[in-house]
Amino acid sequence: MTNPLDQAPTYIKLAVDLIMILEQHDVAPEEVLKALEIVKSDFEKKRTES
Template identity: 90%
Template sequence: MTSPLDQAPTHMKLAVDLIMILEQHDVAPEEVLKALEIVKSDFEKKLEKS
């Protein structure tokens, strides 16, 4: 039996995985958002270099 997630694009699967990891570690939403800003900035710089 397949779930809708099995057919989802890679970025959606990654988002679900990240949400699950952060929730399992009981990370405060404010801290998650601060961390995601850093991650987004880092990956945007990587895109510019490629």
């Protein structure tokens, strides 16, 4: 039996991995959202610089 995640796009796999890591570390949702804003901003800047 194959895992449907095996066929998923890379960004879906990454999202699932990140969710699992954050849940395992019991990070408060408010803290996660603040951190994701920083991560998103950083990667958007990197995308425009390349």
